Amino acid sequence: MRQYKEMIIRHPKPYWSPKLELNGKWLDKLGFSIGTTVNAHFQDGCLFLSTDPTAKSDFAVMVVKPKRVRGRIRPQLVIDSIMIRRLGYLINQRLGLTLEQNSIQISVVS
Numbered sequence: 001m002r003q004y005k006e007m008i009i010r011h012p013k014p015y016w017s018p019k020l021e022l023n024g025k026w027l028d029k030l031g032f033s034i035g036t037t038v039n040a041h042f043q044d045g046c047l048f049l050s051t052d053p054t055a056k057s058d059f060a061v062m063v064v065k066p067k068r069v070r071g072r073i074r075p076q077l078v079i080d081s082i083m084i085r086r087l088g089y090l091i092n093q094r095l096g097l098t099l100e101q102n103s104i105q106i107s108v109v110s
Contacts, residue, residue: 002098002099002100003098003099003100004096004097004098004099005026005096005097005099006094006095006096006097006109007020007022007094007095007097008092008093008094008095009084009089009090009091009092009093009095010091010092017080017081018081018084018091019078019079019080019081019084020078020079020084020089020095020106021076021077021078021079022076022077022078022079022097022104023067023069023074023075023076023077024069024074024075025074025075026099027064027074027075027076027077028074028075030099030100030101030102030103030104031051031101031102032049032051032064032075032077032102032104033064033075034064034065034066034073034075035063035064036051036063036064036075037051037053037062037063038050038051038062038063038064038077039051039052039053039055039056039057040057040058040059040062040079040083041055041056041057041058041059042058042059042086042087045088045107045108046105046106046107047079047083047087047105047106047107048103048104048105048106049062049077049103049104049105049106050102050103050104051102051103052102052103059083059086062077062078062079064076064077065077065078079106089108093108094108094109095107095108095109096108096109
């Protein structure tokens, strides 16, 4: 079942690099569990994240890490400043996330 979510790229603190943090139990439900290897591929202005080991990958492979949220351990996937800059995404830009089992598509919302 396809779902949709919106997020904004934040600048965490002065002099820190921007990043996009995806975390919460919704990641686990999509198959992005702690320790899962994630491939990232950029095409037509969209970033595709996949847990499929055969998926094309343009970027360094990421691993879902644990994060404590309100006293509970949740999966977290961080898209760092290097990837954000390479994709052309900007701070405070609104992004749309299309969520499917084992894949996330991230694109700019106009």
